Amino acid sequence: xxxxxxxxxxxxxxxxxxxxxxxxxxxxxxxxNGIVVTVDAGNRIISPGxxxxxxxxxxxxxxxxxxRRQFRGRQTIDATGEVVMPGLVxxxxxxxxxxxxxxxxxxxxxxxxxxxxxxxxxKTVSPEFVRVGTRLAALEMIQSGTTTFTDMYYFEEEIAKExxxxxxxxxxxxxxxQFPVADAKTPxxxxxxxxxxxxxxxxxxxxxxxxxxxxxxxxxxATLKAAREMSxxxxxxxxIHVAETQSxxxxxxxxxxxxxxxxxxxxxxxxxxxxxxHAVWVDDSDxxxxxxxxxxxxxxxxxxxKLASGVAPVKSYLAQDVAIGLGTDGAASNNDxxxxxxxxxxxxxxxxxxxxxxxxxxxxxxxxxxxGGARVLGMQKQIGSLEAGKRADVIVVxxxxxxxTPMYDPLSHLVYVTRGDDVQTxxxxxxxxxxxxxxxxxxxxxxxxxxxxxxxxxxxxxxx
Amino acid sequence: xxxxxxxxxxxxxxxxxxxxxxxxxxxxxxxxNGIVVTVDAGNRIISPGxxxxxxxxxxxxxxxxxxRRQFRGRQTIDATGEVVMPGLVxxxxxxxxxxxxxxxxxxxxxxxxxxxxxxxxxKTVSPEFVRVGTRLAALEMIQSGTTTFTDMYYFEEEIAKExxxxxxxxxxxxxxxQFPVADAKTPxxxxxxxxxxxxxxxxxxxxxxxxxxxxxxxxxxATLKAAREMSxxxxxxxxIHVAETQSxxxxxxxxxxxxxxxxxxxxxxxxxxxxxxHAVWVDDSDxxxxxxxxxxxxxxxxxxxKLASGVAPVKSYLAQDVAIGLGTDGAASNNDxxxxxxxxxxxxxxxxxxxxxxxxxxxxxxxxxxxGGARVLGMQKQIGSLEAGKRADVIVVxxxxxxxTPMYDPLSHLVYVTRGDDVQTxxxxxxxxxxxxxxxxxxxxxxxxxxxxxxxxxxxxxxx
Numbered sequence: 001x002x003x004x005x006x007x008x009x010x011x012x013x014x015x016x017x018x019x020x021x022x023x024x025x026x027x028x029x030x031x032x033n034g035i036v037v038t039v040d041a042g043n044r045i046i047s048p049g050x051x052x053x054x055x056x057x058x059x060x061x062x063x064x065x066x067x068r069r070q071f072r073g074r075q076t077i078d079a080t081g082e083v084v085m086p087g088l089v090x091x092x093x094x095x096x097x098x099x100x101x102x103x104x105x106x107x108x109x110x111x112x113x114x115x116x117x118x119x120x121x122x123k124t125v126s127p128e129f130v131r132v133g134t135r136l137a138a139l140e141m142i143q144s145g146t147t148t149f150t151d152m153y154y155f156e157e158e159i160a161k162e163x164x165x166x167x168x169x170x171x172x173x174x175x176x177x178q179f180p181v182a183d184a185k186t187p188x189x190x191x192x193x194x195x196x197x198x199x200x201x202x203x204x205x206x207x208x209x210x211x212x213x214x215x216x217x218x219x220x221x222a223t224l225k226a227a228r229e230m231s232x233x234x235x236x237x238x239x240i241h242v243a244e245t246q247s248x249x250x251x252x253x254x255x256x257x258x259x260x261x262x263x264x265x266x267x268x269x270x271x272x273x274x275x276x277x278h279a280v281w282v283d284d285s286d287x288x289x290x291x292x293x294x295x296x297x298x299x300x301x302x303x304x305x306k307l308a309s310g311v312a313p314v315k316s317y318l319a320q321d322v323a324i325g326l327g328t329d330g331a332a333s334n335n336d337x338x339x340x341x342x343x344x345x346x347x348x349x350x351x352x353x354x355x356x357x358x359x360x361x362x363x364x365x366x367x368x369x370x371x372g373g374a375r376v377l378g379m380q381k382q383i384g385s386l387e388a389g390k391r392a393d394v395i396v397v398x399x400x401x402x403x404x405t406p407m408y409d410p411l412s413h414l415v416y417v418t419r420g421d422d423v424q425t426x427x428x429x430x431x432x433x434x435x436x437x438x439x440x441x442x443x444x445x446x447x448x449x450x451x452x453x454x455x456x457x458x459x460x461x462x463x464x
Numbered sequence: 465x466x467x468x469x470x471x472x473x474x475x476x477x478x479x480x481x482x483x484x485x486x487x488x489x490x491x492x493x494x495x496x497n498g499i500v501v502t503v504d505a506g507n508r509i510i511s512p513g514x515x516x517x518x519x520x521x522x523x524x525x526x527x528x529x530x531x532r533r534q535f536r537g538r539q540t541i542d543a544t545g546e547v548v549m550p551g552l553v554x555x556x557x558x559x560x561x562x563x564x565x566x567x568x569x570x571x572x573x574x575x576x577x578x579x580x581x582x583x584x585x586x587k588t589v590s591p592e593f594v595r596v597g598t599r600l601a602a603l604e605m606i607q608s609g610t611t612t613f614t615d616m617y618y619f620e621e622e623i624a625k626e627x628x629x630x631x632x633x634x635x636x637x638x639x640x641x642q643f644p645v646a647d648a649k650t651p652x653x654x655x656x657x658x659x660x661x662x663x664x665x666x667x668x669x670x671x672x673x674x675x676x677x678x679x680x681x682x683x684x685x686a687t688l689k690a691a692r693e694m695s696x697x698x699x700x701x702x703x704i705h706v707a708e709t710q711s712x713x714x715x716x717x718x719x720x721x722x723x724x725x726x727x728x729x730x731x732x733x734x735x736x737x738x739x740x741x742h743a744v745w746v747d748d749s750d751x752x753x754x755x756x757x758x759x760x761x762x763x764x765x766x767x768x769x770k771l772a773s774g775v776a777p778v779k780s781y782l783a784q785d786v787a788i789g790l791g792t793d794g795a796a797s798n799n800d801x802x803x804x805x806x807x808x809x810x811x812x813x814x815x816x817x818x819x820x821x822x823x824x825x826x827x828x829x830x831x832x833x834x835x836g837g838a839r840v841l842g843m844q845k846q847i848g849s850l851e852a853g854k855r856a857d858v859i860v861v862x863x864x865x866x867x868x869t870p871m872y873d874p875l876s877h878l879v880y881v882t883r884g885d886d887v888q889t890x891x892x893x894x895x896x897x898x899x900x901x902x903x904x905x906x907x908x909x910x911x912x913x914x915x916x917x918x919x920x921x922x923x924x925x926x927x928x
Contacts (some may be wrong), residue, residue, distance in 0.1 A: 098869075102876035106811075106825040140866040296768050305812035306880070308821040335880040336867040347570075348769035348809070349816070357772040361570040402604040403800040403884070405562075405912050406919030412566035416770070416799040420867070448869050455870030 027054035028070050028430060031396060032064045034079030035410050039086050039385040040368045045410065051084055053392040056088065056205070061386045064414035065342040077425060077435075079396050083410050085366075086385050087147025087393035088339040089373030091298035092239075092277040092327030094153045095163075096133025096138065099454050101331035103462065109245060109307050116462055117332055120155075123461035129454060130155040136451045137337060138166035139442050144338045144420025147393040147428045148373070148383060150275065150298070150327065152212040152239050154183040157197050160207045165432045167441045169276075169393065171377050172201075173212025174238035176227045178219050188224040189462060191230060198234045208377070209234065210275075215241035216260055217251040221267055221285060228269045237273045237377065240264075243286075244278035246311050261286035270295050273374055276321065277327065278303075279317075280310040287313065287320050296323040296376030299368070301345035303329030303394070311353040314360060325373030326365075328400055338420035343369050347415055362415040396425035491518035491535050492894060495860060496528050498543030499874050503550050503834045503849040507827065509874060515548055517856040520669070520894040525850045541889060541899075543860050547874050549830075550849050551611025551857035551892060552803040553837025555762035556703075556741040556791030558617045559627075560589075560597025562604065565795035567926065573709060573771050580926055581796055585618075587925035589646035592671045593918060594619040595626055600915045601628035601801060603906050606882025610859040612837070612847060613893045614739065614762070614791065616676035616703050618647040621661050624671045624755050631897045631905045633857065635739075635841050636665075637676025637703035640691045642683050651687040655694060662698045670893060672700065672841070674739075679705035680724055681715040685731055692733045701737045701841065704728075707750075708742035709773050711741040725750035734759050739840055741791065742767075743781075744774040751777065751784050760787040760840030763832065765809035767793030778810065778824060789837030790829075802884035807833050811879055826879040860889035 006285045029052075034392045036049030038061055050067035050269050052060040060067055095167050104116035130153065141149055148169040151159055156174040163170040173179065174197045176190040194211045201209040211274040213219050213227035217284035231238040243249065243260040257263035270293035279290065290297060299312050326342040329332050338406055343365040360368075374384025383393050399407055426434040433441050493516075500513030514531035516524040524531055536894040558843055568580035571767040594617065605613055612633040620638040621924055638661045639645065640654040648654035658675045664899040666675040677683050677691035695702040707713065721727035725746055728734050734757035741762045743754065754761060763776050781788045790806040792798050816822040824832075838848025847857050863871055867881050890898040897905050 101870070102872045102880065105873070105876045105880065106822050108821055112821070136869060143866055302812065305816040306821065308817070308819050308823070311816060331867075335876070338867065345812070348766065349700065349813075351772040352769040352775060352813070353817075355772050355774070357572055357576070357770065358570050359772070397734040400912070401885075402600060402607055402908070402912065403795075403802065405600060405915050406565070406922075408566045408919065409569070412569045412799070414522060416566060416569065419885065421865070421885055422885065444866070448864070448866065451869050455872065458870075459872065 023070060024072050025070060027052050027059055027073055029053040029075045029077070029432070030067060030071055030073030031079050031084050031394065032067060033076040034082050034084035034396065035399070036061060036386060037083055037085040037366065037410060037414070038387065040365060040387050049084065051386055051429050053394070056389050056391055058386060058388055058392045060388055077396060082399055082424065083397040083414060084386070085395055085397065085414070086147050086370040086383065087395050087426065088369050089325055089377065090141070090146045090327055090337065090339055090382060091275060091296070091325040091373045091376050092300055092329055093137070093151055093337060094330035095137035095149065095151050095159055096130045096153055096332035097332045098137045098337070098449060099129065099133040099458060103332065103458060105335070109309070112307070120458055120462050121182065124458050125154055127155045127158050130158045131392040132450045132454050134159045134162035135166070135442060135447045137331070138162060138168055139439060139447050140337045141168060142426050142433045142439050142442070143423065143437070144167065144340065145397065145423035145426055146337065146339050147395065147426065148377070148379070150239065150377060152214070154181055154404065154415040157200060159450040160197070160201050160209070164204070164206055165441070167428050167431050169206050169383070169428055171208045171210055171237055173210035173213055173237070175212045176223060177214045178223060187219065191226055194227070195230060196310055198236055202234065202236065210237040210239050212239040215248070216263060217248055221255065224269060225267055228267070231273060232271070233353060237275055240271040240276045240277065242276035242279050243281040246281050249281060259283060259286050261289055265289055265293070273378060278309065278312065280304055280312045282313065284316070287316055288320060291320050293324045296325065298325055298327040298376060299346060300327045300342070301349045302331040302342060303333045305345065305349060307333050311349060314350045315354055315356070318360070318364065322367060323372065325376040326369045333461070339369050340414070340418050340420050343415045362409070362411040365415045366411055392427055392430040394427040395423050398422045398424050467512065486812050487534060489534060491516050491523055491537055493517040493539045493541070493896070494531060494535055494537030495541045495543050495548050495858065498546050498548035498860065499873060500525060500850060501547055501549040501830065501861070501878070502851065503831060504851050509619070513548065515850055515858060517858070517891070520855055521854065522850060522854050522856045524850055524852055541860060546863055546888065547861040547878060548850070549859055549861065549878070550834040550847065551859050551890065552609050552833050553789055553841065553848060554605070554613040554791055554803055555608045555739060555760070555789040555837045555840050556614055556764055556793055557601070558794035559601035559613065559615050559623055560617055561794035561796045562592045562601045562611055562801070563597040563915060563922060565799040567796065567922060569799070574774070576771070584922055584926050585646065588922050589618055589698050591619045591622050593696060594622040596914045596918050598623045598626035599630070599906060599911045601625060601780060601795070602632055603903060603908055603911050604801045605632060606630065606890045606897045606903050606906070607887065607901070608804065609859040609861065609887035610801065610803050610892060611859065611890065612841070612843070614703065614841060616678070618645055620683065621664060624665050624673070628668070628670055629905070631895050633670050633847070633892055635672045635674055635701055637674035637701070639676045639678055640683065640687060641678045642687060651683065655690055658691070659694060662700055666698065666700065674701040674703050676703040676914070679708070679712070680727060681712055685719065689731055692731070695737060701739055703739045705893065706740035706743050707745040710745050713745060716771060723747060723750050725753055729753055729757070737842060742773065744768055744776045746777065748851050751780055751786060755784050755786045760789065760842070762789055762791040762840060763810060764791040764793040764806070765813045766806060767797040769809065769813060771797050773784070775813060778814045779818055779820070782824070782828065787836065787839040788832060789840040790833045804878070804882050805831050805886050807879045826873070826875040829879045830875055856894040858891040859887050862886045862888050
């Protein structure tokens with residue numbers, strides 16, 4: 001062992017302190033000491049790791065030590081023993097339908113839609129209904145770690161306003177549908193609403209407006225084309241239900257195409273920016289078309305199971321590198337908005353239906369719920385992983401429940417034993433929306449009270 | 465309006481008070497003002513309802529008003545806005561395997577068993593491992609509303625002691641297996657252990673001892689017969705894995721029978737008291753055999769999905785009135801012990817796999833998790849529903865989370881949006897094991913700490 005003269009050591013220490021004082025940068029928020037699941041290209045897991053956030057952006061993702069040396073947060077969150085990961089991206093829902101959750105279950109799809117959901121909507125959907133429902137959905141999403149949601153409903157401008165007030169990121173599509181609905185008597189009116197909606201929100205930091213032609217069986221070819229044309233003109237996404245049920249193909253065949261996807265292709269509909277919800281009943285050539293046209297697929301395993309719609313070929317989508325993310329669908333067909341359950345079901349359903357226990361691994365499920373969803377929405381450069389330069393959409397997830405003990409692999413636990421309720425902290429665009437389970441942007445008690453009041457109106461409407 | 469002389473009114477009031485004072489009975493516990501989901505023969509839901517408990521037994525299930533008139537509890541639980549229901553009956557698990565949860569996922573069954581689970585068991589299973597694991601499992605089960613669990617593992621006497629200490633009801637089977645395992649070098653040793661175990665616990669108020677020949681592919685016909693003979697001799701249940709995977713039928717065919725069930729029939733194995741776990745790969749004649757022999761079936765949807773074992777024909781079992789309950793299986797293949805998830809998966813999986821959204825309704829799922837499970841275990845006269853005269857195994861389930869709002873139908877919510885973590889209070893045999901999420905019979909912090917320490921041993925064992 002050699003000894004250095006004490007004088008040199010002191011100089012070295014002073015030098016280090018000087019260097020450190022010069023380079024420590026003050027930032028708005030540091031989340032430290034967590035198990036950082038980055039979902040970056042290398043799928044790095046850094047433990048103990050830290051994420052430094054300044055304003056709306058992530059500025060560093062590194063070991064806790066390295067971040068400590070470079071950043072000082074005006075606010076700090078200690079995530080010891082917890083997972084820090086990208087906020088979850090829900091690629092398909094109908095937020096206000098939380099007010100119909102559990103209204104009608106265990107029914108054939110036609111009966112469910114035509115006897116309960118459509119009549120309830122005809123009698124109850126209003127701007128106020130949509131606001132109350134969106135607030136409840138926003139509360140549930142913030143509480144369960146969803147930071148971006150993709151929506152198709154009516155009075156979408158109300159949904160946008162409520163999402164902004166809650167602090168959530170949204171890709172929100174104004175519905176266009178052939179028959180008279182609550183906010184439009186004709187598809188032309190729906191299209192006009194959609195255009196107005198796009199113009200109002202196209203430069204919003206949180207809201208990406210979109211056009212949402214409901215499905216091929218609820219729109220004629222002219223309306224489908226007009227909706228797609230409008231979304232291309234404004235450079236905004238097109239949200240549409242595609243091949244959710246087997247019977248949907250009948251419409252395609254009546255219009256001269258063998259499948260829903262090939263029918264949409266015949267209209268020139270398919271291309272980047274199209275988000276195809278469900279895409280269950282597709283053949284290999286449909287999958288190839290979706291891939292070659294750059295269409296994103298939203299997989300909704302819980303809805304597909306509960307409504308017995310079918311099993312989407314997720315293994316094939318992943319093998320063909322189709323952009324695929326997860327969605328919950330509306331709470332009337334799920335019945336909740338918990339993306340952790342969507343991950344678990346995506347894995348479980350694909351394993352059992354393909355007789356392959358290696359299908360949709362925990363890692364693949366986490367990817368679908370984060371970066372996969374971002375890619376579906378064309379937002380993979382902004383969100384979906386923890387990387388410097390991206391928007392700070394981050395969640396902190398508790399890992400200390402008895403059902404999460406012991407922990408050999410955080411990815412396994414995120415998918416197989418974690419629920420939305422384990423999320424402790426939710427951050428969107430650098431803003432803390434929930435801290436230690438307390439939602440900071442919404443009045444939870446008032447929201448639950450308002451929802452219960454609306455439920456009475458809904459019950460009366462379907463009782464007839 | 466007529467006025468009565470004041471004197472008569474006073475007499476009437478005094479008379480009512482006198483009658484009331486005579487008939488009010490003091491009991492140990494009244495749970496009141498809840499939404500009481502009885503799961504009795506009429507599937508009554510009483511709201512606001514109450515359950516009166518005295519000692520180990522339920523003495524009344526009625527409207528809150530009627531119970532208030534007749535009973536006064538030394539302890540009272542106000543369940544306003546909450547569901548009061550029978551404790552959940554888990555018909556198949558391996559409690560100590562919680563220490564392997566998430567150790568190995570997304571693997572083919574053979575690789576999972578032979579490369580991870582069997583080697584880990586060979587190196588780590590000991591009485592102390594079993595005690596620590598059972599305590600963790602008991603904590604998780606109490607926290608998620610399971611009041612009776614059915615177990616197959618090694619050192620089952622340790623599991624029995626820990627279950628009793630935790631206050632849980634258990635149907636516990638000492639494993640009998642052909643190859644050397646942690647607690648027996650030979651099947652004869654396993655059988656001897658089983659007999660000793662039965663003798664030790666056969667008069668226990670909480671523990672029903674059982675014999676658990678693991679499966680046909682891990683036991684020869686002589687051992688299977690001996691195990692069954694022993695359980696019949698003592699009048700205790702026989703727990704066995706039956707037709708979990710498609711490959712299991714190979715063993716049956718090698719032994720001259722077309723299916724696993726027909727092979728067991730050829731041994732004279734099938735009869736009341738047999739609990740067949742999984743029973744996935746069965747044909748119509750197998751189902752008829754299980755019915756006619758009075759065999760109970762434990763359906764484990766999560767394990768069957770995660771390990772890609774297959775889909776049990778639950779619709780057929782229900783149509784044929786086979787006794788069928790739900791199980792979680794061990795946490796190594798699930799990865800948790802949450803019976804609410806088992807209900808949800810039982811419903812979802814059956815709907816999608818039979819293309820019938822009416823299959824396994826919310827009501828059917830709740831029945832399977834309670835009275836169905838009790839019937840599987842031959843305990844339907846003691847547990848499984850809220851009825852006067854039955855043991856007081858009761859849970860109180862919170863219903864006020866955002867994802868549970870609004871509520872149109874409590875059965876729907878129990879299956880489609882509720883998690884084990886919503887359980888507030890768990891009562892077994894009249895004893896409160898958890899109150900307002902605080903577990904009263906176990907030291908939660910010590911259990912989690914011990915489990916984490918054991919995980920290090922397990923990690924080292926599989927690393928090799």
